[in-house]
Amino acid sequence: LWVTGKNRQDYFHFGDVVTFDTTYKTNLYNMPFALFVGVNNHFQSVIFGGALMREETEAAFNWLFKTFVALMNDKHPVTILTDQALAMKGAIESALPNTKHRWCKWHVLRDVKGNIGHVYNKSSGFKKEFNKLVNDVTCVDEFESKWLSLVNRFNVSDNEYMVRLYDKRAMWAKPYFKGIFCAGMTSTQRSESANHMLKQYIPRSSPMHVFVRQYNKFLGSRMSDEAREFHLNANKSRTYESTYPIEDDAASIYTRSVLLKFQDELYKCGSYVVTPVVHGAQYMVSVAPSKVKDATKRKWRNVKIDDDGQFINCNCGMFDHVGMLCRHALKVMIREYFLKIPSKNILKRWTIWATGSYPAGMDMSDNRPHTDDTSYLKNLLHIAVEDLMKASSHDKKSLEAAVEGMGKLTAAIRKNTSMTETNHRLEPPHVESFVNIHVNTVLAPERVKKSGRPASVRPKSKMDYAAASAKKKNKSNKTAKKKPCGELKPRERALSSLYDNDQTTDTPSKELEDEVSPNIPSKKRKVENV
Structure with missing residues (x-):
């Protein structure tokens, strides 16, 4: 789990609404990468943290949410937006009991297309009316009546997915959570956008050291965009x-x-x-x-x-x-x-x-x-x-004064704090000597095996895709140069005939006789000797 000091500051100011989503194929070990994303006062996406996960289970999500909140000084978000994964739902109820959990509108629209694709097309009109129902309707009675009319008209009232979606309508329908603060984010589209930007920095199947380096560059680019907007906000009329x-x-x-x-x-x-x-x-x-x-x-x-x-x-x-x-x-x-x-x-x-x-x-x-x-x-x-x-970071005297002041303040707080048990007293931490510190080698995580038939080749890198594209381009150029079958090839002429005015022989060749009409005499240009 990566959380920087800048991430913590952003979360303190803008952590009331968080979108959480996972992205894939960012590292060599096939571990999904989860992003905590929010929105700042410039309507820009801000990163609150990121985590590499070994598995997407309720226990894993539970640990992740608890650790994230602990790093943020136990501040729970007001609202969190996720996809429809059941593992996330159980983990949020356990780790974030005071947070309102809602589904991402974008995922709802995507899953509807996947489950009732025979109806969800432009010609039927279902897509247009369903999008209106999701985006525009804010009254509960109007939503109920339009939903009933929609499923009956397109004969999907008995569809298992539509029945389940209606039962969970309080998780995604606007009339049922319009009073819940979402900072204008009713979907995890910001997470999807952040995932897209992240993949522009991190190559597919990156080793861990490349992944960490590029992720830090990604965070730096977000800070640069925020600083630019802050400058424009302060100086532009x-x-x-x-x-x-x-x-x-x-x-x-x-x-x-x-x-x-x-x-x-x-x-x-x-x-x-x-x-x-x-x-x-x-x-x-x-x-x-x-x-x-x-x-x-x-x-x-x-x-x-x-x-x-x-x-x-x-x-x-x-x-x-x-x-x-x-x-x-x-x-x-x-x-x-x-x-x-x-x-x-x-x-x-x-x-x-x-x-x-x-x-x-x-x-x-x-x-x-x-x-x-x-x-x-x-x-x-x-x-x-x-x-x-x-x-106090400008000179040594200021640093010494700050340390001395913090020491006096800490001593005063310890003196005023009444402790009932001796084992709960605040004591200065024990600092080990650097000689006694044992350095443990951190090994790379094991690769997660994919389901199905194993791949016969190694995971492709960015250079592999570039080489394959260049090879395909060269092949298409060679194909374009080939002449179609049956086309006559141009007659090859001797090098001397290109420069000399007279033929090298008095009688033309057989090929030349076939090409020249017998009724038209051949003309020869005269060249005067200078």
């Missing part, structure tokens, strides 16, 4: 799409990437109309009648203003699911002349202060645990120690 004051406020709070999504919702709110229910407290919002084909099928959203205007909530569930205001809430804010975004509708993870302290007086929402949680305090202590190391 924002582009405004409207003249609303709330857009000016959003530009001063959100990062560039988040601002683009906010502006998209702000633009789309222009197509909606508002009907007040309780002035200043509750409104009904729907798309304008001229924007839909059938005005009777318009969807109405209930928007409420709470806490004296400090919080706006809509039953579409976008704020609970993504952490950003929806177009319905923005329409109500424009109608009620809001000049700024309500403080409780600003999620710190999306702001320019996500990795630092925000300005005084701003009461932002945060998905982190409360201050009475020990894991939260451990993370704060970890960051404080890192800041102390950075501040």
Whole structure:
């Protein structure tokens, strides 16, 4: 299991939602490589850790999740997205009891195609309607009615996979977990994207030392992309799409990437109309009648203003699911002349202060645990120690002062800590002499045998594929040069006839007589001697 200091910092700030997925054929030993991936305040994929696994069993996943959380100071994610593997489900219930587990939408769509391929095609219309059901429907009653209509119309109501998928609909259907925070990630597509980028750095069937070296390069490239976006966010001016004051406020709070999504919702709110229910407290919002084909099928959203205007909530569930205001809430804010975004509708993870302290007086929402949680305090202590190391690393005197101060602080804590049992006392660790340390040789792991007939050749490397491609290209070029059967070959002429004007013989050859018509006399050019 690889977890760097940068991974731990990213997890502290953005570890509320984690996608977990495994990738294959990255090493010589056929061991699946698992990635913990999240999203930062620039909507970039961030790596929280990676692990090589010997087997994909519930016990292996249980160990992996427990070890990962222990390395992250016992901070559990709010939500974790995985595929439909039963081994992962049992391990998450055991190792992450406080985490909400949901299935990846991308895997659901892929498995539907594999299980009912005879129906899942463009001509039948099932694919289009099923994708609409997964992506657009947010009401439970609407989902139930459309699901029943869909399976009956395409005669898949008795299909075992569709029955099992419906029984587990709370794990993947949007109406059943729209109130669960997912940071805009309803699938492990970020993990799939990270796997794709990883395979660009790591050749197929790499030995372990190459795998580790290239994985570190991969982490470095992610840090470089994040630093570039941070630079652009700090130095590049924002582009405004409207003249609303709330857009000016959003530009001063959100990062560039988040601002683009906010502006998209702000633009789309222009197509909606508002009907007040309780002035200043509750409104009904729907798309304008001229924007839909059938005005009777318009969807109405209930928007409420709470806490004296400090919080706006809509039953579409976008704020609970993504952490950003929806177009319905923005329409109500424009109608009620809001000049700024309500403080409780600003999620710190999306702001320019996500990795630092925000300005005084701003009461932002945060998905982190409360201050009475020990894991939260451990993370704060970890960051404080890192800041102390950075501040004191310039000269020897500063380092000595930092060590002396940490020693005094440790002694004071030990003195104030009341221990009931002597064997639980905090004592300085015993440091062995370097002479007595025994170095054990770490051997390479055994290769995992594949099921089925064993391969007759060794695993191909990148050079093997390049050589095979070049050989195939040369073969195609040789085939193109061959003349078709029956085509006449060009007549070979003597070298002298190419330069001399007169024929070498008075009578033409038999081949020449056959080619020249007897009725047309052959002409000879005269060359004057100069």
